[in-house]
Amino acid sequence: MKKKHIAILDFGSQYMHLNTRRIRQLGVLSKIYPTDVNAHDVKDVYGIILSGGPNSVTEQKVPYDPGIFDLDVPILGLCYGHQLMAHHYGGVVTPAHNREYGMATLLVQDKSGVFEGLNETEQVWMSHWDSVTQVPDGFHVIGTTSDCPVAAMADPVRKRYGAQFHMEVHHTTHGMKMLENFVFNICGAEKNWSMEEYLQDLTRDVRAQVNDRNVFLLVSGGVDSAVAFALLENILGKKRVYGLHIDNGFMRQNESNLVRDALAEAGFGDLHVVDASKTFLSAVSGVTDPEEKRKIVGRVFLDVQREEFAKLGLQSDGWLLGQGTIYPDTIESGGTKTADTIKTHHNRVDEILQMINAGKVVEPLAELYKDEVRTLGHNLGLPETLVNRWPFPGPGLSIRTLCSDGERFRMADENGVNTQLQQFTSVYQLNALVLPIRSVGVQGDQRSYQHPALVYGGSASWNNLGDLSIRITNSITGVNRVVHAVGGAINPSHMQVVEGYLTHDRLTVLRKADAVVDQFVRAHGLYDAIWQFPVILLPLSFGTGETIVLRPIESQEAMTVNFFPMDQQLLEELVAEIMTVPGVGAVLYDITHKPPATIEWE
Numbered sequence: 001m002k003k004k005h006i007a008i009l010d011f012g013s014q015y016m017h018l019n020t021r022r023i024r025q026l027g028v029l030s031k032i033y034p035t036d037v038n039a040h041d042v043k044d045v046y047g048i049i050l051s052g053g054p055n056s057v058t059e060q061k062v063p064y065d066p067g068i069f070d071l072d073v074p075i076l077g078l079c080y081g082h083q084l085m086a087h088h089y090g091g092v093v094t095p096a097h098n099r100e101y102g103m104a105t106l107l108v109q110d111k112s113g114v115f116e117g118l119n120e121t122e123q124v125w126m127s128h129w130d131s132v133t134q135v136p137d138g139f140h141v142i143g144t145t146s147d148c149p150v151a152a153m154a155d156p157v158r159k160r161y162g163a164q165f166h167m168e169v170h171h172t173t174h175g176m177k178m179l180e181n182f183v184f185n186i187c188g189a190e191k192n193w194s195m196e197e198y199l200q201d202l203t204r205d206v207r208a209q210v211n212d213r214n215v216f217l218l219v220s221g222g223v224d225s226a227v228a229f230a231l232l233e234n235i236l237g238k239k240r241v242y243g244l245h246i247d248n249g250f251m252r253q254n255e256s257n258l259v260r261d262a263l264a265e266a267g268f269g270d271l272h273v274v275d276a277s278k279t280f281l282s283a284v285s286g287v288t289d290p291e292e293k294r295k296i297v298g299r300v301f302l303d304v305q306r307e308e309f310a311k312l313g314l315q316s317d318g319w320l321l322g323q324g325t326i327y328p329d330t331i332e333s334g335g336t337k338t339a340d341t342i343k344t345h346h347n348r349v350d351e352i353l354q355m356i357n358a359g360k361v362v363e364p365l366a367e368l369y370k371d372e373v374r375t376l377g378h379n380l381g382l383p384e385t386l387v388n389r390w391p392f393p394g395p396g397l398s399i400r401t402l403c404s405d406g407e408r409f410r411m412a413d414e415n416g417v418n419t420q421l422q423q424f425t426s427v428y429q430l431n432a433l434v435l436p437i438r439s440v441g442v443q444g445d446q447r448s449y450q451h452p453a454l455v456y457g458g459s460a461s462w463n464n465l466g467d468l469s470i471r472i473t474n475s476i477t478g479v480n481r482v483v484h485a486v487g488g489a490i491n492p493s494h495m496q497v498v499e500g501y502l503t504h505d506r507l508t509v510l511r512k513a514d515a516v517v518d519q520f521v522r523a524h525g526l527y528d529a530i531w532q533f534p535v536i537l538l539p540l541s542f543g544t545g546e547t548i549v550l551r552p553i554e555s556q557e558a559m560t561v562n563f564f565p566m567d568q569q570l571l572e573e574l575v576a577e578i579m580t581v582p583g584v585g586a587v588l589y590d591i592t593h594k595p596p597a598t599i600e601w602e
Contacts, residue, residue: 003192005029006183007045009037011053011062011080014127014442014595015559018168019049019078021369022179024198027191039067047074047159047187050081052166054446056130057087058094074159074186076114079128082162086153089136089160095129102126102470102593103171106151110142113154114161114178116185123173124151124165125560127443127595131164147474159186169560171593195375206235206364210320214240215362216309217322218301219271220394221251221259224365225324226386227377230268231364232322234380238270241322242312246304248297249277250396250507253515262386276304280398284502288403290440290449290602293502295350297395302351321355325363326373369557390532391558397510398502399602404539406499408436411451411478421453424472429458434479436497437540439601441480442594443473448480454588456485462565465591469563473596481590481597483549487575488586490542498546500539506546509583510537513548516581520574530564531555536601538588545585548578553599561594 008019010032023030033042042048048068055061057080069075069088077085083093106122108115124145132150135141139160143152152163161182167175183189215232219225233241243263247256256273263271283300287293309316355361365373370391377387393399411417414434421432432455441448453472460468469482500506514535521527536549552564566574566589575587590597 003029004044004046004189005031005192006047006049006187006189007042008032008049008051009035009064009068009081011035011051011084012055013052013079013166015166015168016051016053017367018166018369018557018559019051020367021372021557022168022176023049023183024193025176026180026183027193028183028189029193036063037065037068039065039071042068042071045071045073046189047076047182049182050075050077050084052079052081052127055080056093056095057083058130069160074182075161076182077160077162078166078168079164082153082164083130083132085160085162086132086134086136086139086150089139089155091132091136091139092134093130094133095131102473102595104145104147104151104165106143106145106165108143110140110154113142113156113186114163114167114181115142115152116181117177118174123171124163124167124175125169125171126165128164129443132162161186166560170556171560171562195372202364203235206232206362209359209362210236210240214242214319215322216242216244216305216319217324218305219243219245219259219263220324220392220396221245221255222324222392222394223370223377223387223389224326224373224391225394226259226263226382227373227380228322228324228363228365229263229271230266230380230382231376232362233268235364243268243271244305244308245271245273246301247273247275247277248280248301248396248398249504250280250297250398250502252392252397252518253511255392255396259386262383266380266382266386274304274308276300279304281502281504284398286501288405288501290399290402293398293403293602294395297398299351301394321352321361323352323361323363324365326365326368326370369559371556388528390527390530393600397507397514399600400514400534401502401506401510401537402437402439402539402601403501404437404497404499406497406539408497409438409451410436417476417478420476421455421472424468424475425455428460428464428468430455430460430468431457433492435483435540436495437538439481439597441597443480443596448596450478450480452481452483453479454483454485454490456490462591466563466565466593469591470593473592481592481601483588484591486550486571486587486589487579488542488545488547488584490586494541494543496541498539498541500546505583506537509546509581510535510548512581513537513578513584516577517550517574520577524570526566526570529554531558531561532599533564534600536590540586542586545583547586547588548581548584549588549590549601550574551590551599551601553594555594555599558599559594561599563589563591563593
């Protein structure tokens with residue numbers, strides 16, 4: 001007997017799958033459908049959610065069945081879905097005069113429907129290029145922001161609701177309440193989903209996929225792969241899962257030993273470790289492009305795996321490749337046909353995708369988010385030191401060590417942009433300039449590879465710096481990240497991009513700085529307050545040494561984040577320690593939310 005559910009049409013938003021996550025948090029089944037699903041095939045639904053996405057409705061690139069809007073069920077459109085609903089019913093959608101990324105204040109004009117029980121003002125999360133500028137007949141505006149006059153609209157007669165912001169992300173303060181209003185009050189849904197049922201389905205699916213084969217799992221050292229290893233051994237038995245940890249030369253200080261010991265403590269002591277650091281370093285020698293680095297690292301992982309297969313005499317036809325992929329890895333890699341590729345995760349390179357299409361990869365965590373993975377880890381008996389440790393990317397320090405051939409990246413009208421920046425920062429007595437390097441970001445659900453802006457000199461509170469960061473990235477095209485100088489002498493006349501690749505010496509500098517951060521944060525009781533703390537090495541000098549960037553963040557599921565406002569006195573102490581690391585000449589603090597910046601710089 002089919003269960004009724006909330007249908008989610010996937011238009012490619014980086015947050016699309018969060019809708020599924022939030023609906024099941026409410027205890028209701030939800031299912032994802034492609035954009036071009038025939039309306040007749042959307043059956044047994046309480047209601048429909050139209051996700052956000054990277055496209056523009058005015059270009060009509062994304063196929064969809066207009067008959068969806070003829071279905072006699074409630075529909076909620078979010079971001080792109082909001083624009084699509086307005087466009088379909090005859091409203092007007094235009095490029096936004098002011099783009100919005102990050103937090104915004106919503107003025108609630110109608111406290112009924114999806115906004116029932118909310119405040120007159122609400123904090124919401126925006127990420128969009130286009131905006132609805134005229135609502136269709138039958139609709140009225142139910143919410144506005146300073147930059148978006150139609151931030152939310154409703155037609156309660158037809159039960160049609162649209163919001164330019166993302167209800168599904170953690171940073172929309174009462175987003176869960178809005179979704180709860182839609183799911184229960186408007187759609188009349190009943191609770192019919194639980195994690196226990198999900199795990200039962202997962203166990204059945206894994207056993208069916210693996211059948212009588214075994215699994216060869218690469219355990220990178222992060223939470224996800226460790227939990228996947230423990231979970232697969234629980235489902236299939238220890239004899240059928242071979243866990244291999246490859247030291248790729250990009251690990252943190254003493255990383256491999258920590259992972260091996262932590263798993264052994266929990267009863268999973270059969271992890272095998274191989275040192276392939278020389279192979280990886282040789283493969284990325286001279287490479288500067290971040291996407292190319294990620295793809296090379298992913299390919300070399302497979303090469304080493306094949307070598308280990310040969311050494312062990314394992315027959316490849318009798319084995320599947322296991323991975324600890326979680327959903328954010330998939331969606332950022334363009335894992336759905338409408339999603340933009342933000343960055344290619346090492347477990348989503350072409351060779352892996354070919355194996356997935358051939359049914360040769362098992363990924364037990366691919367539908368889950370980090371908080372759910374941690375819960376699983378606790379249930380499996382993994383130690384706190386492993387389950388609650390900061391996330392660490394599979395390519396490790398290779399993507400936290402930015403590389404350059406010594407040539408600076410220039411942006412159009414750079415002096416004009418610096419003048420614009422100064423107009424924003426002068427109110428805080430700060431100076432500003434565009435840095436001649438680039439980093440990866442996510443803006444309007446699309447990948448951006450743009451410049452960071454540096455603010456320096458003077459003093460400003462974290463609140464002011466956060467507001468400044470939002471204003472800069474919303475207003476200045478070509479800037480997707482803002483950093484604040486916190487250590488070293490920042491002299492623009494001495495600034496230069498230096499030649500630097502993935503070498504043992506540069507990795508040593510970063511490894512030492514990263515160890516200083518880890519030890520300091522633990523010693524001062526800040527570890528659990530910070531979701532993740534990437535430490536980045538830039539090929540950028542202000543006269544001596546290279547530049548370290550501190551990127552501590554707050555988050556729940558890594559799809560949206562705030563930068564972490566560290567106590568100023570503690571930050572000064574931390575920076576003083578980092579500046580003692582040989583090779584470090586300056587320290588910057590990343591004050592950008594996600595969006596518009598990704599957590600990692602590459």
